[in-house]
Amino acid sequence: MEKQRPSGSSDYEYDAVFLGGGGAGNVGGTYLRIHGGKALIVDSDDHLGGKCPKNACYIHHLLYDCAVELDFSRQFAGKLWWPKFDKRVAILPIINLFKAKREKTYKNIQLNAKARGVDYILKQKAEIITPQLVQVGKRKIRTKAVVVATGARPNIPSIPGIHLKGVLSHASFIEELDYEPERVLVVGASKIGAPYASFFNACGCETTIVDQVPFFRILDHEVRQYVIREMTDRGLNLFQETEVVEIFGKDRVESVHLRKNNKDWIINVDTVFMATGMIPNSEIVQHLGVNLGPNSEIKVNNRMETNVPHVYAAGDVIGFPMEQWKARKTSIIASKNILGLEAEFAMGLIPDQLHTTYEVCWVGLTEKQAKERFKHTRILKMGAIDLEKPGITPMAERMMLMGHLYPEKTGFQKLIYDAGSGKVLGLHHVGYGAKDSFTYLAYLIERGLTVDQLSEMTELFMDSGRFIQMARLAVPEKKMLDE
Amino acid sequence: MEKQRPSGSSDYEYDAVFLGGGGAGNVGGTYLRIHGGKALIVDSDDHLGGKCPKNACYIHHLLYDCAVELDFSRQFAGKLWWPKFDKRVAILPIINLFKAKREKTYKNIQLNAKARGVDYILKQKAEIITPQLVQVGKRKIRTKAVVVATGARPNIPSIPGIHLKGVLSHASFIEELDYEPERVLVVGASKIGAPYASFFNACGCETTIVDQVPFFRILDHEVRQYVIREMTDRGLNLFQETEVVEIFGKDRVESVHLRKNNKDWIINVDTVFMATGMIPNSEIVQHLGVNLGPNSEIKVNNRMETNVPHVYAAGDVIGFPMEQWKARKTSIIASKNILGLEAEFAMGLIPDQLHTTYEVCWVGLTEKQAKERFKHTRILKMGAIDLEKPGITPMAERMMLMGHLYPEKTGFQKLIYDAGSGKVLGLHHVGYGAKDSFTYLAYLIERGLTVDQLSEMTELFMDSGRFIQMARLAVPEKKMLDE
Numbered sequence: 028m029e030k031q032r033p034s035g036s037s038d039y040e041y042d043a044v045f046l047g048g049g050g051a052g053n054v055g056g057t058y059l060r061i062h063g064g065k066a067l068i069v070d071s072d073d074h075l076g077g078k079c080p081k082n083a084c085y086i087h088h089l090l091y092d093c094a095v096e097l098d099f100s101r102q103f104a105g106k107l108w109w110p111k112f113d114k115r116v117a118i119l120p121i122i123n124l125f126k127a128k129r130e131k132t133y134k135n136i137q138l139n140a141k142a143r144g145v146d147y148i149l150k151q152k153a154e155i156i157t158p159q160l161v162q163v164g165k166r167k168i169r170t171k172a173v174v175v176a177t178g179a180r181p182n183i184p185s186i187p188g189i190h191l192k193g194v195l196s197h198a199s200f201i202e203e204l205d206y207e208p209e210r211v212l213v214v215g216a217s218k219i220g221a222p223y224a225s226f227f228n229a230c231g232c233e234t235t236i237v238d239q240v241p242f243f244r245i246l247d248h249e250v251r252q253y254v255i256r257e258m259t260d261r262g263l264n265l266f267q268e269t270e271v272v273e274i275f276g277k278d279r280v281e282s283v284h285l286r287k288n289n290k291d292w293i294i295n296v297d298t299v300f301m302a303t304g305m306i307p308n309s310e311i312v313q314h315l316g317v318n319l320g321p322n323s324e325i326k327v328n329n330r331m332e333t334n335v336p337h338v339y340a341a342g343d344v345i346g347f348p349m350e351q352w353k354a355r356k357t358s359i360i361a362s363k364n365i366l367g368l369e370a371e372f373a374m375g376l377i378p379d380q381l382h383t384t385y386e387v388c389w390v391g392l393t394e395k396q397a398k399e400r401f402k403h404t405r406i407l408k409m410g411a412i413d414l415e416k417p418g419i420t421p422m423a424e425r426m427m428l429m430g431h432l433y434p435e436k437t438g439f440q441k442l443i444y445d446a447g448s449g450k451v452l453g454l455h456h457v458g459y460g461a462k463d464s465f466t467y468l469a470y471l472i473e474r475g476l477t478v479d480q481l482s483e484m485t486e487l488f489m490d491s492g493r494f495i496q497m498a499r500l501a502v503p504e505k506k507m508l509d510e
Numbered sequence: 511m512e513k514q515r516p517s518g519s520s521d522y523e524y525d526a527v528f529l530g531g532g533g534a535g536n537v538g539g540t541y542l543r544i545h546g547g548k549a550l551i552v553d554s555d556d557h558l559g560g561k562c563p564k565n566a567c568y569i570h571h572l573l574y575d576c577a578v579e580l581d582f583s584r585q586f587a588g589k590l591w592w593p594k595f596d597k598r599v600a601i602l603p604i605i606n607l608f609k610a611k612r613e614k615t616y617k618n619i620q621l622n623a624k625a626r627g628v629d630y631i632l633k634q635k636a637e638i639i640t641p642q643l644v645q646v647g648k649r650k651i652r653t654k655a656v657v658v659a660t661g662a663r664p665n666i667p668s669i670p671g672i673h674l675k676g677v678l679s680h681a682s683f684i685e686e687l688d689y690e691p692e693r694v695l696v697v698g699a700s701k702i703g704a705p706y707a708s709f710f711n712a713c714g715c716e717t718t719i720v721d722q723v724p725f726f727r728i729l730d731h732e733v734r735q736y737v738i739r740e741m742t743d744r745g746l747n748l749f750q751e752t753e754v755v756e757i758f759g760k761d762r763v764e765s766v767h768l769r770k771n772n773k774d775w776i777i778n779v780d781t782v783f784m785a786t787g788m789i790p791n792s793e794i795v796q797h798l799g800v801n802l803g804p805n806s807e808i809k810v811n812n813r814m815e816t817n818v819p820h821v822y823a824a825g826d827v828i829g830f831p832m833e834q835w836k837a838r839k840t841s842i843i844a845s846k847n848i849l850g851l852e853a854e855f856a857m858g859l860i861p862d863q864l865h866t867t868y869e870v871c872w873v874g875l876t877e878k879q880a881k882e883r884f885k886h887t888r889i890l891k892m893g894a895i896d897l898e899k900p901g902i903t904p905m906a907e908r909m910m911l912m913g914h915l916y917p918e919k920t921g922f923q924k925l926i927y928d929a930g931s932g933k934v935l936g937l938h939h940v941g942y943g944a945k946d947s948f949t950y951l952a953y954l955i956e957r958g959l960t961v962d963q964l965s966e967m968t969e970l971f972m973d974s975g976r977f978i979q980m981a982r983l984a985v986p987e988k989k990m991l992d993e
Contacts, residue, residue: 054982084972085904088906089911092910099579100591107600108597108599108603110593116590117591121590128914132903355979359982375968376968378968388970420615423571425908427571428579432607462907462970462973463943463944463970464947466968466969467967469967485861485949485953486835487835487862487949489834491946492946502544
């Protein structure tokens with residue numbers, strides 16, 4: 028089927044050259060092509076798809092999956108059919124499994140691009156000569172626009188000893204790990220640090236997490252309390268508001284100097300895992316006079332245009348939140364505008380998650396935020412948060428066995444609403460099985476979802492989230508405001 | 511806090527007496543009380559909450575949870591850290607664990623009712639003398655209305671040998687099983703039969719399912735194909751369009767005579783599990799002249815009124831679908847109308863599920879139904895349905911390890927939409943982690959959700975459902991209609 032090209036684009040070899048073929052470049056390029064444009068993706072790495080299949084989303088979710096199963100094996104050891112389980116589980120075979128399949132993932136992504144008629148060049152660096160002329164190797168390519176989608180890299184602070192062998196980040200972990208970690212320090216209780224720490228812990232490594240600030244400040248206070256309790260219960264060592272002063276070792280990491288409130292101590296570790304944030308790969312546009320923000324992120328308007336005409340940017344390189352959905356959505360916005368379809372990006376309400384053995388999900392306000400902003404905030408809760416109350420309910424998918432063996436570990440959920448309008452202000456969940464639903468709940472809350480509407484929904488019972496049943500028994504508005 | 515009573519209700523001791531304290535009666539009674547009414551629940555059983563915590567939802571989900579973990583143990587045996595696993599897993603300890611916790615669940619449900627001021631009487635039968643006078647033991651109770659919420663029971667066909675020991679239903683399974691089944695015949699590939707069969711199979715029982723009709727006709731044809739392939743792969747023996755002629759045995763079940771297409775054969779089993787549907791417990795209203803339907807269900811209008819004034823009915827006793835959401839919603843509708851708050855029940859679009867080791871979820875039309883009704887139906891698919899294509903993508907929660915070890919077992923999903931309007935017609939999912947989201951997707955689809963709206967959502971990546979990303983790369987409407 029011959030696609031019609033948008034008018035005017037015939038002056039150029041491509042409608043857009045995407046610099047970087049990750050979640051932004053690949054999706055934006057595919058979108059552009061499906062809608063009749065001509066797209067070239069250039070990536071200096073050896074595959075399409077970027078970091079997500081290389082060392083981020085895919086491996087992270089594989090490790091979470093392993094962490095949960097390992098946690099079950101430890102929690103349930105000796106119960107029912109579960110064998111005793113106190114072994115140190117080897118990490119390298121998991122990584123090797125991942126790497127063995129990764130090539131196929133790359134191939135599939137590339138086959139999809141080919142099938143859709145998206146051109147791509149791998150293992151070559153692109154240089155933007157002018158916003159409409161890109162050089163790749165010896166080839167000069169005329170393009171209507173460029174979309175900078177070069178992503179981000181771990182932001183590693185310059186601590187003494189940081190270059191020792193055994194200091195890893197998620198980006199180097201897959202490629203460089205050639206030994207079995209036994210004692211791990213995770214630096215940064217971030218969205219990357221927390222799940223890696225839970226994974227190391229589930230594998231049986233002696234695991235410590237430190238952070239300069241209090242842990243998980245983004246979470247609702249009861250969610251945070253629950254998560255910290257359960258991490259501690261699993262033997263993780265947690266040091267909040269603690270600084271890494273120096274990393275010691277001869278050939279490789281041997282110990283780390285920590286400091287908290289002027290108290291100093293040293294812990295022996297063989298691995299330091301840095302999860303201290305990300306920094307955008309924006310160097311590629313420095314010579315063009317493109318405006319950058321304080322974290323080196325490329326500044327764009329809501330059409331994904333930089334201050335330099337014909338130069339767009341999308342994905343992690345434009346800054347936080349560095350999430351797959353933002354990469355996909357912003358690159359599609361860029362493609363639409365390049366195609367002459369007017370489109371603007373709106374951040375909207377963001378559903379979010381933190382893996383801490385449990386899947387922790389939330390959207391909207393925390394209890395504290397809600398109470399600050401609304402006079403008649405009401406809270407509905409279910410689950411294992413209040414250990415003194417007997418009202419412990421299993422929360423369905425992947426929590427039923429846990430709930431029957433350890434009711435206090437069955438997770439919990441919280442629904443926050445405004446009694447005045449009935450509007451849902453925030454939803455919080457610790458457990459399993461509810462994650463996907465937060466995508467749709469975010470969409471609904473942004474459009475004014477009320478507890479009445481929630482209460483009238485048809486739930487797939489037993490629902491892990493339980494928000495609907497909670498909403499059904501919400502005390503009616505009039506009564507609340509009379510209290 | 512003193513609740514205000516609706517006017518007129520002071521002539522009666524109660525605004526409503528709920529006959530049956532299950533998903534319908536308990537929720538309806540609680541709702542009525544929260545909203546200022548006075549509710550009495552009478553249940554002949556020894557607990558509030560009905561069958562759900564006794565022998566249905568709770569135990570079913572516990573068994574699903576066990577089935578999945580056991581399936582993982584078998585699939586992954588000898589891989590990574592997973593030990594060899596070829597043992598027959600004991601079922602009785604699982605049931606005993608459930609029963610040990612069940613008392614506490616009952617207690618919690620009853621504490622909740624008490625805390626909310628709902629009165630209840632257990633272990634006594636209620637008799638409806640007149641629609642406004644109920645007798646419980648020696649006590650006569652005046653009530654504004656009665657709500658019949660007596661539920662349903664297994665509908666066991668009168669096959670020769672059906673009364674032998676070892677013939678069980680989900681209702682008798684928990685109470686009567688006092689041996690370890692080794693060879694099980696499940697009769698009925700129903701929403702109860704399929705998951706029990708998968709559970710027996712996962713435990714290592716030699717398991718056969720028969721049904722008089724083709725299996726899983728409710729499913730999309732590719733979902734059905736996938737599910738049957740995966741059940742067969744796990745060693746389940748499936749006999750569709752097969753009749754159970756007779757059950758043989760001296761003291762207990764020893765074998766079963768099966769017939770398909772005039773071919774007869776006998777299989778040796780120690781257990782026959784009947785999952786042949788449910789029949790409403792409507793006998794309690796027979797003397798009142800309440801109209802019943804063809805399956806003995808109580809006929810109600812959309813206000814949950816029967817043909818007899820002041821007699822309402824809700825939950826399984828009013829017929830299919832016998833689901834928790836319907837019990838809850840219809841009993842709340844009854845309570846609202848009793849309180850004088852006008853309310854009508856609308857069935858709406860129903861998200862549905864079938865547990866077959868996998869969680870199978872769907873909402874809306876199958877591909878076949880969609881193509882019959884819409885001219886420009888379009889199908890988007892991801893996952894392991896087409897085994898000849900290499901495009902196998904792990905589907906996140908609980909499927910990543912499976913996807914890496916056995917890509918063909920990673921589940922799949924299908925999005926069906928109308929190219930003319932862009933409206934989503936059907937969503938189908940085999941795997942894990944997407945179930946809860948179908949609740950919200952049903953709500954959205956009923957309100958006209960389009961692929962464009964889906965594509966603009968903010969997904970919690972990696973999303974098990976993947977519907978949003980599929981929608982993003984949907985070919986635009988104009989192009990489709992031009993094809």
